[in-house]
Amino acid sequence: MAFDPEDFCWNYCPICGGRLTLCTDGEKEQPKCDRCRRFYYRNPVPAVCCFITRDDSLLLAQRAVEPCVGEWTLPGGFVEIGETTEEAVVREMREETTLEIASLRLVGVSTQQSRFYGAVTVLGYYVGEWSGTLQPCSDVLDLRFFSRENRPPMPFQAHRELVAMFDSLLEQADL
Numbered sequence: 001m002a003f004d005p006e007d008f009c010w011n012y013c014p015i016c017g018g019r020l021t022l023c024t025d026g027e028k029e030q031p032k033c034d035r036c037r038r039f040y041y042r043n044p045v046p047a048v049c050c051f052i053t054r055d056d057s058l059l060l061a062q063r064a065v066e067p068c069v070g071e072w073t074l075p076g077g078f079v080e081i082g083e084t085t086e087e088a089v090v091r092e093m094r095e096e097t098t099l100e101i102a103s104l105r106l107v108g109v110s111t112q113q114s115r116f117y118g119a120v121t122v123l124g125y126y127v128g129e130w131s132g133t134l135q136p137c138s139d140v141l142d143l144r145f146f147s148r149e150n151r152p153p154m155p156f157q158a159h160r161e162l163v164a165m166f167d168s169l170l171e172q173a174d175l
């Protein structure tokens with residue numbers, strides 16, 4: 001089904017509460033607060049996910065929160081201000097699995113339209129080294145390794161695309 005994002009729907013400046021007006025930023029009209037002299041853009045939100053394997057099986061996390069609570073996805077989450085995407089993966093893995101990870105390698109990038117965020121751009125990383133004992137924490141109910149034949153269906157299109165990129169790299173023995 002085609003996704004048709006809403007038009008820009010913010011009317012007020014979140015800093016000063018003043019009404020936003022459409023002004024050109026040099027390229028096109030964007031909402032702007034005249035008092036704060038700041039434009040408000042609606043951009044995709046960056047997120048990360050990771051590929052941790054054991055004996056050819058892939059680690060998946062069962063979500064404890066909406067959307068898609070109870071479904072299995074790649075572990076990961078949103079990138080926070082002040083951290084790199086690699087730092088976000090390390091933090092998320094600590095929070096969700098208690099694992100310490102290293103040797104990250106970018107598998108690919110996929111952007112998915114989102115009802116909640118407009119769009120999410122997900123960077124998938126392969127984890128070359130990990131240590132510790134798996135323990136589901138934070139927004140994760142359970143963690144399990146799945147062989148390729150036994151992977152459950154994944155609810156997020158970006159994760160499905162990244163898994164396809166990952167499988168393709170594995171087939172080329174390029175990981």
Ligand SMILES: [Zn+2]
Nearest residue numbers: 013016033036
């Ligand atoms: Zn303002």
